[in-house]
């Protein structure tokens with residue numbers, strides 16, 4: 001299949017090298033509830049992975065939880081809540097939302113704090129390689145040693161600084177040699193959690209968390225690294241800088257980024273407070289309706305939340321479920337509907353619509369076009385049933401393809417593997433909640 005690669009800026013053949021295919025998707029920073037933007041990003045990853053599996057390629061899916069981070073600690077401080085407990089609480093909330101939406105669970109869901117020794121080892125390697133320097137109890141990446149910085153984001157140094165500053169960079173840190181040098185290990189600040197390290201007590205930087213969890217779980221080159229578009233810079237750019245000088249190999253062969261969802265004239269974000277919560281949508285709409293609403297948007301195009309879109313998705317969900325369950329004996333044959341003599345009772349095989357679906361998916365994961373083929377398939381099934389044709393095989397195809405979009409078509413609750421997989425992850429976070 002072909003996918004747009006942020007690194008090459010081209011739609012190119014996706015050629016995974018590993019078996020199973022290694023996919024890493026940047027996960028949540030658990031200090032608030034799951035919103036529609038999260039649901040869009042993770043549903044896109046879900047559909048892509050389901051489709052790869054459908055094509056016979058097993059996937060090892062890793063998604064992290066950024067459970068120690070500037071924003072998370074700030075919010076925990078403001079709310080006077082233990083940061084660990086708050087993180088576990090919101091991670092549990094996120095897991096419940098993803099399971100309700102029938103999103104395939106990651107095989108591994110590591111927390112940053114699970115891999116502290118590995119992160120410290122990664123930082124030691126960067127220091128030994130001359131890619132980093134120690135100052136004031138912290139360790140910083142030395143951008144002078146990595147001229148390729150910018151190869152993913154295509155930003156010039158001048159363009160980088162304001163964006164980095166918006167996303168956690170501290171340009172005035174007196175220990176840094178250059179304002180864009182980013183922190184690998186930050187010295188303990190008063191009141192913040194800290195772990196021992198060769199440089200004193202402190203905590204890891206944001207970027208080293210993900211590159212360490214990705215390489216630890218998926219090896220030297222990840223087949224596909226994905227996340228929201230706002231992670232291209234500085235997060236993913238910096239992840240590349242932390243890995244490639246040490247391995248001499250690409251950190252990820254393919255980079256996929258999901259466009260943002262807008263609401264009230266701006267990108268949906270915690271800082272702006274213009275969030276549509278997944279939990280609130282689930283109170284009113286079925287999971288299939290929400291999945292169809294999301295599936296109506298291409299992953300590379302930003303879009304604006306519109307309740308009318310949910311209404312339309314609700315009607316689509318009903319039509320698809322009705323076609324999947326349509327019993328031919330219910331059809332009233334009229335002379336106008338009747339099939340040409342001889343075709344009655346013959347199976348209806350909509351191969352052209354099935355291949356239209358897969359071709360759309362193969363062309364840069366064009367889920368809206370695949371969904372359009374699915375809807376035509378549903379209409380064709382009902383029409384064929386009215387003509388007295390055997391539609392059970394076509395209905396099976398409809399269910400299979402709908403399943404690739406995460407739809408349940410009237411089946412009660414999420415798939416067994418979704419319930420089991422997320423449930424396994426949830427247990428870990430809930431245990432912490434109980435024992436903490």
Ligand SMILES: [Zn+2]
Nearest residue numbers: 026027210235
């Ligand atoms: Zn990440």
